[in-house]
């Protein structure tokens with residue numbers, strides 16, 4: 617494997633000194649890029665694109681061709697796991713993900729198979745290996761998974777949801793059944809992330825996109841507990857380097873101390889938590905990633921630059937900050953606006969690292 621030419625993302629996650637603040641964007645490969653839409657069209661469906669290692673690699677690298685990003689993220693989806701468990705993932709145009717089957721009874725949970733990483737999810741590992749080869753040490757590659765709770769919400773509902781009707785009916789009505797499902801998912805996510813690490817992922821992020829929909833006791837019992845189990849089961853060193861873990865609970869600002877206590881290396885923050893406050897609360901123990909409001913990318917470049925400066929100053933001098941959006945980039949954002957953000961992070965942060 618070739619030597620990493622730019623490791624400031626990994627260094628910041630481990631709170632080691634850096635020259636400038638590293639930056640990447642959640643959903644940096646995607647529909648806001650015309651070149652993504654072209655490759656997507658060539659591939660067929662979204663899942664066809666995920667299953668084709670060469671095309672998945674191509675779209676992973678597209679944002680790096682345009683912007684001075686400090687990390688690449690595997691092109692795939694969190695819903696590959698429920699798909700590999702036999703639920704039949706498909707995308708209804710304009711309506712987001714759907715499953716042919718749902719999981720709502722104890723028997724349905726018990727009948728769910730634990731997927732085989734090579735047989736059922738080998739296409740993801742092939743994509744990781746292909747991307748690592750093509751990156752050739754340019755920047756580190758991030759692997760990822762959904763959190764057990766976030767995956768469970770899709771599996772129980774059969775699609776995305778606003779009220780979490782079926783997942784919450786199970787959480788409050790049949791908590792033991794939900795625990796069985798979450799335990800199966802935690803085992804699967806651990807094996808999945810470890811397989812990605814062995815295939816070449818140099819850091820991993822767990823997306824707990826819907827953890828913020830829970831009450832505090834429910835969050836601790838049904839989401840955080842399983843992420844902690846995963847953190848403890850992960851390979852933390854590979855190819856002679858630490859493999860940092862990032863936990864991102866969207867809406868998790870009130871639980872930072874609890875999240876930092878899991879043993880994770882870094883926390884992802886959305887924009888509703890002030891970065892400087894988060895640093896004072898937990899920044900002596902973990903790195904922080906975030907937290908630009910993705911909708912602020914609709915503003916003109918000068919306003920984007922000002923907001924980048926405000927966020928950098930909120931964190932303040934020193935390492936331990938990975939700049940990112942507080943959630944995924946929207947498909948209607950002009951690509952030049954993303955470029956303005958990335959350039960501003962590097963230009964405005966140099967003075968914080970002297």
Ligand SMILES: Cc1c2[nH]c(c1CCC(=O)O)Cc1[nH]c(c(CCC(=O)O)c1C)Cc1[nH]c(c(CCC(=O)O)c1C)Cc1[nH]c(c(C)c1CCC(=O)O)C2
Nearest residue numbers: 642643644645646662689690691692693694712823825944
């Ligand atoms: C909840 C969730 C999903 N997927 C993901 C999450 C967690 C992050 C978050 O909270 O946003 C994670 C994800 N999805 C995708 C990536 C790729 C890597 C990246 O560039 O960040 C990642 C990391 C590609 C994708 N995943 C999807 C697309 C759009 C598919 C297309 O090309 O039509 C992409 C680029 C499909 C997807 N997949 C999912 C949804 C809700 C959708 C539809 C979204 C929409 O319509 O905007 C589930």
